[in-house]
Amino acid sequence: MATIRARKRTDGSVSYTAQIRLFRDGAQVYQESQTFARKEAAKAWVRNREAELDQPGAIERANRKGATVKEMIERYLLEMKKVRPLGKTKLATLNAIGESYFGELHDKDINSQKLVEYALWRMGKEGGDVKPQTAGNDLSHLGAVLAVARPAWGYEVDSQAMGDARKVLKKLGYNMRSRERDRRPTLDELHRLLTHFHGIQARRPTAINMLKMTGFALFSTRRQEEITRIQWADLDEVGHRVLVRDMKNPGQKIGNDVWCHLPPEAWAILQTMPKERPEIFPYNAESISASWTRACQFLEIEDLHFHDLRHEGVSRLFEMDWDIPRVASVSGHRDWNSMRRYTHLRGRGDAYVKWEWKDKILQAPVALGARLMK
Template identity: 80%
Template sequence: MATIRARKRTDGSISYTAQIRLFRDGAQVYQESQTFARKQAAQAWVRKREVELDQPGAIERANRVGATVKEMIGRYLLEMAKARPLGKTKMGTLNVIRESYLGEVKDQDITCQTLVEYAVWRMSPEGGAVLPQTAGNDLAHLGAVLSIARPAWGYAVDPHAMSDARKVLRKLGYNMRSRERDRRPTLSELNKLMEHFEGILAYRPSSINMLKMVAFALFSTRRQEEITRIKWADLDEEGSRVLVRDMKNPGQKIGNNVWCHLPPEALAIIQTMPRALDEIFPYSAESISASWTRACKFLGIEDLHFHDLRHDGVSRLFEMDWDIPRVASVSGHRDWNSMRRYTHLRGRGDAYENWKWYQKILLAPVKLGARTLK
């Protein structure tokens, strides 16, 4: 049974509230209502909904309580933590989404329009005025949750909502693709950072040895999370290579273990580390990132990420006339398109051939703090 009631708004205009109530055996089993500005729209909605609700199982689906985006993200984080903790960027992004208004949206209400509205809201002043690329990252991380919410947990998620939303945003002119970074540290910037970290070690010897961390990241082209996972058991000194476990890869992140060649500078740094623990660099990736960020801020070095050391390391090898397969044996890249994003050449030759800090880095003593000892 459906009814349409006209109501006068405070501004004098008329709205039309359409209400559908369904009964079985004298008991009401379903109720739904919507308000429209035009009576014809209300009548069209009633006809459409009555046809939909007449389908087998429609009332049961409509009465389903469902799960919110916040609940789905919470479950995703819990399940993923059992396999391997997520990166801080993805974790932070998902936490922002679930605490936003989108977090209260139910699974069956996630549509292309809902996702487009959220992305546009994120780019507005009210949503944080983020760049389109950041909004695109939001959708990408949320998409990882939605992609398994339906098949793994049975949530009523439209499997086409996310892909349709991305198509709509592209049609609207938003470039949601991540901007390729071409930032590399200059030798002057690295010299300032080394001097800063040397001063910290002189004052606090048991702090993270950022001299060795920074240099190893540059010469090995390894990510900070990968560096902190490397164990002595993963090192093949004779073959000058190391087993990088769970290397980041879009198609396979967990169990993607890759043997990577170590340039002589990187192997030499490893050989100066104490064999006191299972890990070669027994530090926290989060603490390394925080130390790097504080140093750059203190020194006035703008827009330089720790990950840019990987860019610098890959570019350096090409500047030394290494070919693609040889560089890939160090970086772990599987194809040129991926490696190209890390390649930003400045010239020819090894810019670090006579680097004044290299010998200091090798000779720098390592004192492991109480937090790193077992």
């Protein structure tokens, strides 16, 4: 049953409120109303909406309360925590989205227009005045939540909304893709950093051994999270390989275990670690990142991340004339396109062939503290 009532506004104009009320066995089971500026529009809405509600299960779907974006994010974080904690950047981004106005939207209200509006809001002054790449990262992390919300939990999420939003933003001229980093540490920067870490080790022997971590990350090309997960049981002593568990990959983040070759320099560093714990480097990945950041700030080394050591390591192998399959056997890359972003060559040959810190890193003593892991 539908009714349309005319209401006079304060400015003298007339609006039309269309109301739909549905009954079953004498009891009202659904009610909905919308207001329009024209009576014809109200009638058209009533016809279309009644046809939609006449479909099997439509009333039940319309009555469901649904879930907000914030609630979906919270559920996603809870489920992911059971498997493996998210990176701090993704975690912070998702929590920020949940606390924003977008977090109040219900699942069925999410569409491409709303996603475009959010991205434009983020790039505006009120939303933080971020770069398009940062807004693109927001959409990427949010997309991970929406991708599982419908098939896993039954939320009404338009599976095409994110793709359509990205197409629109691209047509509007926004480059939402992250800029590829080409930052590599210089030998002088590494010398300053390792000298700094050597001093810390002398004063506090049980601190994170950043000498070993830096050298191993550089020569193995491994990420900091991967390094802290490596166990002695993961080594292939004969093949000089290591099983990297849950290696980062866009299509498969959990259970993506890959055997990676360790160059001689990395293998030698690994063998100097004490076999007192199951983990070879029993440190917290976030603490490693914090130590690196503090050192760079203290030494006034700008824009150098711990992850840039992976970049340096891969580029070094190419400069030594290693071919793509051989480099990939170390880095774990599956294809050239993903490996290409790590290769910004400076010349030919091994810049570390006579590097003084190779022996210093090997000879550095290691004292594991009482509390190292999480």
